[in-house]
Amino acid sequence: MSTLISFDGLGGLLALPFVQAAFLACGVLGLVAGTLAPLIVSRGMSFAVHGTAELSFTGGAAALLTGVGVQFGAIAGAVVAGLVFGVLGLRQRERDSVIGVVLAFGLGLGVLMLALYPGRASNKFGLLTGSVVAVDTTNIAVLGVVAVLVVGALAVLYRPLLFASADPDVALARGVPVRVLSLVFAVLVGLTTALAVPIVGAILVLTVMITPGAAAARVTANPVVATVLAVLFAETALLGGILLSLAPGLPISGYVAAIAFLIYVGCRLVGRTRRAVVTA
16 A cells, blocks of 8 residues: 555545544543643653553453453553552652562563464554554543543642642642552553553553653643643644554554654753753
8 A cells, every 4th residue: 555645535534433533532542641741750650651551451461362342451450550559669769660570570461361362463463552443432432431530530639749749748748648649640640541552552652641741841840831732742643643644554653652752852952942042
């Protein structure tokens, strides 16, 4: 198939129900992931997101093997990961080692389950790299419910979460329940990660969960502005990735990662230029 596509051909592809479903799913995912990303970056949880993605992959592989909906397995695995990381890794010095141990176990178990799965190879590959074809009405329904839960929880807990992320010691001294918030936030990250795995795959979840927040942090220190920018960056990467992947019919993960990386590089350049102007 040619990698070039006419406007008529693009219009035909955009009219397909599965493509429209993929756009809707990516739009919701971009909103949730972009909202969480600045908090994830400020809390230093990038490695935790990677570990959560691997456990989400394990849950999805288990669901695939047992014939249960992949999205439900992914959510279960991600929530378990969030709770494990939250309970066992509350201390900063313990966090990386706990995540590394659980990540290795989950990844190995997930690979074993995929090897035992007798179905199509595309289903296995989709868990790792994502697939717009995998998004259906069930996925969208689950995505919508989880998105409402995550955004609703963030709306209620945003201020104490922001305080605990910026200075956990002072927040604890002021009576903020830092440990409880850490557990809740870990579960929210797990739920959002589970939403991302069927779309962009377990390998590149960091693309939508970390890169938009890291890019926004390069151009602003205002948490509200950073959140708005992170949502914009996540939406651009996800929706742009779908558009670019339609013609060649390839997984969207590579395109999403490339767009997000270019956004990050651009934000670094903008931030460096602004600092140079200020110090000049």
